[in-house]
Amino acid sequence: MAEKLRIDKYLWSIRLFKTRSLATDACRAGRVKKEGTNIKASYEVKIGEVFQVSKAVEKKTIKVLDLLYTRVDAKKAVLAYADLTPPEETAKYKSMFQSPHLQRDAGTGRPTKKDRRDIDDLSDSFFDVEEEE
Template sequence: MADKLRIDKYLWSIRLFKTRSLATDACKAGRVKKEGTNIKPSHEVKIGEVYQVSKAIEKKIIKVLELLPSRVDAKKAVLAYADLTPPEETAKYKSMFHSPVLTRDKGAGRPTKKDRREIDDLSDSFFDVEEE
């Protein structure tokens, strides 16, 4: 077990990022935060600290449980941190991949102008999100 570990290396070793350079770039871009403040890639990780990591549209909150000096397999990697992300945030991310699939009957030919308008109205109404 390592005594000191950089945040970019830690995020790579627990498999949140595919490469260490992607983890470094995320830190430099301000997508890795500790208590709401951006941290540098050279920040030393300590057990018990909580970090907010934004990766594209996915946002995770992790708590460090163990320091991993090198990349390990996925089963061991999930034991090194606790995922504190609220369930509604995770559900929101997963729901992005469940969009409607519009299909037409085989042999129905190309849609007419009227069909096209109906399809557009249906897809526009599905993707409208109500602001609260």
């Protein structure tokens, strides 16, 4: 008979969290849910269960395919769960790290003070968020 496997240890072993204590803290903070209900770090994982895990701004939905009792390399870890996260959720997370790429022509030298101010104004206007009153 297989030993019991806690959710915090499972999330650490499939490499969703860097340390087991981070996985435990996520459970305590209510960032690990099963069917919309917060679960404790001591919850026993069973094959076929679906969990919602929030890490900062990233939200993942995973289905347990296999139980891992120790941390394994990334290639083996991805075989132990199915990522059911909707593609638009993943795209929203990845788009946060994309910013405008400003490029100057080769051979034009360093930007002048005026060029620098223009570049800064363009960058600032891209990241400004309009506040609603």
